[in-house]
Amino acid sequence: MRLVSFDAFRTLRLPGVRYVKPENFLQQRATVEAADWILFPEYWQIGALVFGLHKRIFPSLPSYLLGHDKIEMTRAFQAIAPHHVPETLIEANTPECAARVWDSLVAPFVAKIPRSSMGEGVFLIETHSDWETYLAKTPTIYAQEYLPIDRDLRIVIVGEQIVSAFWRLQSHDGFHNNLARGGRIGDAAIPAAATELALFLANTLGIDHAGFDIAMVGGHPYVLEFNRLFGHQGLGGQHDQLAEAMLAYLRKYSDHHEPHDPIRPNPILPIAI
Template identity: 35%
Template sequence: MIALGARLKGSQVVKTLGFKPNFCDYTHGEMDLIRRADTIYWPTAFYAGLFSAMNKKIFPSVNNYDFALDKIKQTAMFKLLDLPHPRTKLFYGKTQKQRITDLFKFPFIAKIPRGSSRGKGVFLIKGQNDLITYLKIPGPAYIQEYIPTQRDMRILIIGREIVLAFWRTAADNEFRTNLSQGGKISFSNLPSQALELALQTARCCNWNDVGIDIMEHQGKPMVIEANMKYGTQGFKAAGIDYQKLLERLILTGKI
């Protein structure tokens, strides 16, 4: 069993070859391993589509890579699947961006739609000055309704099952719940509806290594976004050895 990405580097179960964009830089032995492998784990964004095109089994799925760090595609998918999701709209170009305040009242959320993570590209737009500053960022404006809450849920799915779920509570004077922004973890009971929605979202989108963020609004769960490059702080807090968990799932044929 082999991997390209570093997720299982050092594992005694899966041999990690590392990522080399020039395929010819792999040794002949490594090339042979890649060609003969039943499954290639963490093939990287570069190779996932190539292996999928040649009908090579990979984990995680090619969809995982296609939607990673892309809020635009994720939102489009949520709407196509009619999944509950905060009201969101994209604005392209200067003319469209001038209409933002016609459709959204302050305060609202603005995000860097591609490439951002860990809460760094999420802004609470309280007034016109905040909006002017945000619109200086190149690219489309990703605008979302602001639903005040101090906590949400991170539900982690590997393969076809939930392996960990927890609440994230925002730090004082912070609207973001990200752990990297000071959010705190709680393992108190999560509503079953939220767990079911996370599983439904992952399965419908064919995401099999993902953290689904869920919030509650008016007593019902709502999908915020999907994180394919999730952190492992939650596993540490729960006393779970993340690498051994992955190895167990591989050895039992669950991934």
């Protein structure tokens, strides 16, 4: 199995990987074309690799396309699991739309910049001044109901399996749960409803490398988002398991089989939506 990686860090534990600098991929076209898999390309390479050279990539094309923008991601979640998505309003950033969203949601609520990660670009809106500050920074309005939680779950899926799942306890700012923003790891039991939801979403949408953020409210799981390139802080000593899961998945589909096609979904686990 010939593997070419554009991210040396994330494929460090995989055997026999050929690393190519992303900016040199066309100069090393022969190496790229000979590969069975292209691993962790940059987003700007996707068109050339998938549609131009017809290469198989990991993470999957849906992982890139949906993971690149919270708006696309949320709309996909709403389509397949509407009762597991917090109330979310997506509008153009115009005065009329801003006023309508402000009147529709009860403060406090959450507003996000569509392309952001690690808790950056996430705002707690408590006053109209907060709202105006957010509007000045975002190209599109993405506003979501505030869930009464002090923690959430990070569920890491690689290939077709859960590699890691842990609680993220709220940071001292009273809002962010991200480890990059001061959140802490909790050791409470992981609810089956949360892992079932993450697997359902990943398999139905064709997501094969992601950290899903799931909130539990009264025993009911809500999906907040997923990160295609999730942080490794919470993995502890599970890096080898992550690499093993990745390698097993690539081997499984390296010959004449193709990974799950999201156009013809076959969910791993049924879930009430």
